[in-house]
Amino acid sequence: DQQVKQNSPSLSVQEGRISILNCDYTNSMFDYFLWYKKYPAEGPTFLISISSIKDKNEDGRFTVFLNKSAKHLSLHIVPSQPGDSAVYFCAAMNNAGNMLTFGGGTRLMVKP
Amino acid sequence: NAGVTQTPKFRVLKTGQSMTLLCAQDMNHEYMYWYRQDPGMGLRLIHYSVGEGTTAKGEVPDGYNVSRLKKQNFLLGLESAAPSQTSVYFCASTIQVPVHEQFFGPGTRLTVL
Numbered sequence: 001d002q003q004v005k006q007n008s009p010s011l012s013v014q015e016g017r018i019s020i021l022n023c024d025y026t027n028s029m030f031d032y033f034l035w036y037k038k039y040p041a042e043g044p045t046f047l048i049s050i051s052s053i054k055d056k057n058e059d060g061r062f063t064v065f066l067n068k069s070a071k072h073l074s075l076h077i078v079p080s081q082p083g084d085s086a087v088y089f090c091a092a093m094n095n096a097g098n099m100l101t102f103g104g105g106t107r108l109m110v111k112p
Numbered sequence: 113n114a115g116v117t118q119t120p121k122f123r124v125l126k127t128g129q130s131m132t133l134l135c136a137q138d139m140n141h142e143y144m145y146w147y148r149q150d151p152g153m154g155l156r157l158i159h160y161s162v163g164e165g166t167t168a169k170g171e172v173p174d175g176y177n178v179s180r181l182k183k184q185n186f187l188l189g190l191e192s193a194a195p196s197q198t199s200v201y202f203c204a205s206t207i208q209v210p211v212h213e214q215f216f217g218p219g220t221r222l223t224v225l
Contacts, residue, residue, distance in 0.1 A: 043202055043216030097210030104154040
């Protein structure tokens with residue numbers, strides 16, 4: 001049973017518009033969440049994170065929102081650029097803080 | 113500073129053959145991880161290590177063994193490869209817990225025929 005789910009396998013947006021990637025989790029003990037970005041033939045790279053004591057974290061064009069009551073987080077990219085086209089994984093940290101559980105990923109395609 | 117490197121990049125095995133994947137990191141990280149990535153399944157943890165000489169099972173450990181004889185290296189072994197182990201394997205490391213970021217290698221694409 002997947003504890004972290006990304007229900008949209010793919011998303012296509014126009015350059016300059018907002019991209020919204022969603023992630024849901026079931027384990028209420030998760031208290032730290034991360035987003036990773038992955039290009040083809042490369043390993044994932046860290047993008048942005050959020051602690052459960054916050055509901056928003058912003059870094060340039062990237063903002064992560066956390067709704068603890070709904071067990072839902074989202075990544076907003078504004079404005080979207082063609083270079084943002086990649087697979088995005090959300091991940092949650094376990095209780096012991098030594099492991100991450102990843103979602104299945106969402107492939108984002110930003111069209112010029 | 114090479115970060116996390118993985119050897120080999122590609123490999124094709126026949127069912128029943130064995131092989132070892134090597135992960136090396138030069139960042140003096142204590143914690144190292146092996147994941148497999150399959151379409152729609154994301155990254156699933158196979159085994160991990162919290163320090164030299166220690167290993168622990170992750171989510172999908174069956175069919176794999178690991179060793180961490182040196183701090184900078186984490187080896188993943190397949191004793192008798194099966195087609196179900198066809199996947200892309202990623203190694204990652206982190207300096208401390210709680211894990212606020214993991215650094216990943218470029219991956220090894222393994223095909224088992």
